[in-house]
Amino acid sequence: MSNPTESRPIVDSNSTSANAGKYQEDRRDFIRGSGLMIAGGAIAGASAATKAIASSKQSKLRIAMVGCGRRCRQLLDAMASLDDDAIEITALVDNNRGRAQSAFRSIKSRHPERSADHCNLLTSGGSIRQPLLPQQAWQDVDVVFITTPPVCQPGIAVDAITNHKHVFIEKPMAADLNGLKQVVNASAVAKEQGLTVHVGFQRQYDQRDLDLVAQVQQGGIGDIIYAKSYCNSGSLKKHVARSEKEQLAHWNQFNWTGGDVLLEQHVAGLDVLRRVIGRPLLTAQGQAGWASLSDAELANQQNAVQQSGHQQAGELAFQHQSIEFEFADHVSLISHTRRAAHSWQRTGEWLYGTQGHADFSNGKLFDRSGNVTWQSAEPSASMVATQAQLRAFFASIRHGDAENQVDQASESTLMALLGQRAAQTSKLARMKSLRGELKLA
Template sequence: MKPESQSAHTEPATSRLQDSSDSTPAASRRDFIKSGSVVSAGVAASLASVRGVHAGETTGSSSGSDQPIRIGLVGAGGRGSGAINDSMSINENIQLVAIADLEEAKLGSLRSAMQKRHDTKTNVADNKMYSGIDGYRRILDDADVDVVLFATPPGFRPQYIMEAVEAGKHVFAEKPTCVDPAGYKVCVAAHEKAEANGTAIVTGTQYRRQTNYVEGIKQIHDGAIGDIISGTARYCSNGIWNRIRKPDQSDTAYQVFNWMHFIWLSGDQIVEQAVHNIDTLNWVMGGPPESAFASGGRFTRPEGSEMWDSMSVDYQYPGNRMISFKCRQIPGAATENSNVIYGTEGTATIHGINKGVEIVDRSGKEIFSMKGDIGAAYQQEHKDLIDSIRNGKPIVELKETAASSLTAVLGRVAAYTGKKVTWDFLTNESKLAMFPEDFDINGPRPESHYAIPGKTKLV
């Protein structure tokens, strides 16, 4: 592990992952936005006409309300198993029909677990379990799949979502939806194409469907605390997992296996985990900030990790309103997950997980409070997705989640470079594109580096 050389975080982007056996050069993300998926776009038109993906219609050969909506899962790890379990727990008349994951062993394990919990909703044949880096493509090309759930490492999500939209699929995508400006632009284009297709994209920002968040933020918007002046937010947790490299793994395979610790895959803690708080802030403030100024560092990360373990960001929102945001993952340190919004007439505290929301006036008198239920919110996002498909009014919400993901990237870039960075620069001028153009799961990777402010350049 070496200190940061900027080349570690400015590799060209690609439209999609390539098979190691695919000799066709990968297109850039810019080309991908223009041309769509090489693999799946060719079948998109026929799927659209056969499966009824346009607005006002339901999906597929299962177009009647008595037919199940069929789901394919990409990413069979903990978040993927949690997402499909949430969907099958709250939705009736759906079926899991296909699973893809890099590791073959996870496929059977997930199918067995879902059969035990949701036997009649699990209908995955042996030939619908796809292992390897190209497994997701088999799901996108499968006419028996109506909805695709993406729970892969975040670096893959922009191109995966775009390919799914091109294939005429409805999408559930976990957060964050991008880790760099190049991925953000792919997400914006995918959102617009989904709207044109009449296909849904719902994202894993469960707080937007957690009742206490919805009601508490409505109170703020209705003037309960007066005009918003400023705020503080924190996502401070303990350590995160680290996976030891297996003897037979290539550089790339190891980084994908231990993806949290490599910025082109995770975006660092502020993007991968703390995006929930940042999404809440953008929701409260009505959109992304104008700029960010930040600092941070690393004290406890394992050898080889590119992650920092603490970051503090001052986000300036329109109207010269400042939000001070802090995140960290340090074993043994105090934990905190909250968002505090200060207004001219009171203060709103929005806690993470289940702790609830409290709003007080300037004297400290409580004027609103509500407990939280994050478990219900995790399920509600999947119910809203399926209901919107059945009602012929598909939800498309990728732009707002991509904006929150890029807001987290804005903070990271400001911290890594030691510069004040503007939203305008990141969305209109930045060339930062981290996904490797020559991606090969069996191939080498440059030696990993971590960022050093003052040396890491603003790109």
């Protein structure tokens, strides 16, 4: 068994050297700065590197996995099941060395053929402000998979595209509007350089969903009237996180690190319905709150955050949200999310028309009397959909036919951000205004 190449943290978080000092800027300044860097930077040689991969289809694609948690392991399992001998993992990167080591052990024990002889284990030392790969590590990488908490995704995407790498970035791509803007700017550069950028909305490759959408588009439920989408699950463990590092460790509980359940999880269902509705999104309005936290618990968390100096960063993600999205032609989408123990739990999407409705959870069409009029023969298999996307991703790189999914994916992320804003402000949020802030329109 080969040994991983151990690497010291790129910048020691406790260092007082001049080089370390540049990473100790404010987090928001870092986000703005890196966005400007990618927008204004020239990437010489990227086209040549892309053509080299395309012209040598037998050479292995060298992959860096940045973020070694649950989603990373799912993608590694999906890669291992592909009939593709020309991919190998050359780097495992995480701000927690233990997770990187765990991912390495998993690969070596379960999928040894997917690991390079010298697989680098790299860590940032626990700070999101530091770049995760040293310059020399980029030389052994063709493709970067980004499966970190949403707050880290934009900066890593910027670094990867700056270094001429193809990118697979998990949804939602960012935790806020500033982060999404970074990804959109980086995506524009990737297009110029012929780099493939895929986004992890794997349900776009789910055959059952595709068949159901085709039935709807052929008039299977008549004219679309409204839709509903649920993402109701169990509660999260309660933590009082004071420092930035502690908040990042529990990233799905804070807005600045993960957005909230609407943005980080429910966006997958919103993406499905947004695409099939096929009309411009206009507005969102709704409400949200905390179901299982007492006033004392909320105050305790906010006090802990204020003492740490991260007042804006420490806002807790909502535990439940009810949002109404309105599209053109008066088509509405009702969205419910909830994280609560001992509650009714259900996740799925439903689309209602003048002649019946579509149930994406079960792959069925119903008439207005509730009779099944069509049912997909395909099973619900997220792994199969992930495999299908990986095949398309790798094929795009090898054939030199660059695919960039950021523009469409950003529409779904913007939709989730619009719903989040409506809940936070208790006001009618307009998509036109949000686009103006992002400067996409």
